[in-house]
Amino acid sequence: MEENREAGRAAGPRRLPLLMPTLMIALTVVTGVVEAVSLLALGPVFTAMQTGNVLFLAFGAARVGNLPALAAAVSLAAFVLGVVCGARLEALTEARGKRWFITGLIVESGLIVAAAAAGWGLVPHYGSPTDRHLTVSAILALAMGLRNTTILRANLPGVPTTLVTRSMTAFLGGAAMGRGNVFGFGTSRWALRGLSVLAMFAGGFLGALLVRAGWTVNWLLLPTAAVVLVVGLSYRAEPRLHTDQTSGREGPA
Incomplete structure (x- = not known):
């Protein structure tokens, strides 16, 4: 029996490297759909990749390009609120010894459902967003701000789930330099x-196809909420995340 317990303890840590990358990849697909x-x-506006919104605001301030700065400003403000609320909730949750990763994804799923409810029956429309379009995008940006806090806690290098620029750079750099380079060419990472x-x-391709097919906003978002919820529940049996990570530090991508 003692040997079985030892085997169970040894098997536990090995499941995490296999499960977490799969969950992070699933969340990355979700981000692609949400951004589509x-x-x-709803836009043009971004809800996860806020670099785009910062540039939209810059172009709008310069009055060049006729881009909708209002939607970008609403999304950026909601994203900031999501990050701040996520950080506070994370601290409270971890202080009680609970797993923020699970809680964060459940809350994110609920916010996406709320966005779907706000956009129920709303027909996709590009350009000159209405108040309902702005409301849905704000709720999604709030959810994505929360997601970024959640992923920082997961701290899985190479899969930030809401952007791929650094991952692409490291992947292509490793391929160009070959084995033995700082990008870890040929490794699992x-x-x-x-x-x-x-x-x-x-995710972006799938989302674009569904938009082109004429799906209303609610049916575009509800499946993504379900995926996020499944990801969170799939992690519930795993060991609690380490709480000794430096807050706000991102692992190498």
Whole structure:
């Protein structure tokens, strides 16, 4: 019996490296779908990749390009609120010895459901967003701000789930330099970076096809909420995340 307990303890840590990358890739696909909905059905506006919104605001301030600065400002403000609330909730949850990763994803799923409810029956529309379009994009940005806090706690290098620029750079840099380089060419982490780029593409491609097919906003978002919830529940039996990570520090991508 003692040997069985030892075997169980040894098996526990090994499951985490196999499970977490799969969950992070699934969340990256979700981000691609959400950004397709935000950009093509609600905007143009980003809800996860806030670099785009910062540039939209810059172009709008310069009065060049006729881009909708209001939608970008609303999304950016909601994203900031999501990050701040996520950080506070994370601290409270971890202080009680609970797993923020699970709680964060459950809350994110609920926010996406709320966005779907706000956009129930709303037909995708690109350009000149209405108040309902702005409301849905704000709720999604709030959810994505929360997601970024959640992923920082997960601290899985190479799969930030809401952007792929660094992952793509490390993946292509490793391929160009070959083995023995700082990008870890040929390792599982290097492969994971490539998968994260493909996952973002797949999510964006799927979301764009569904928008083109004329799906209303609620049906575009409800499946993504379900995926996020499943990801959170899939992690519930795993060991609690380490709480000794430096707050706000991101692992190497």
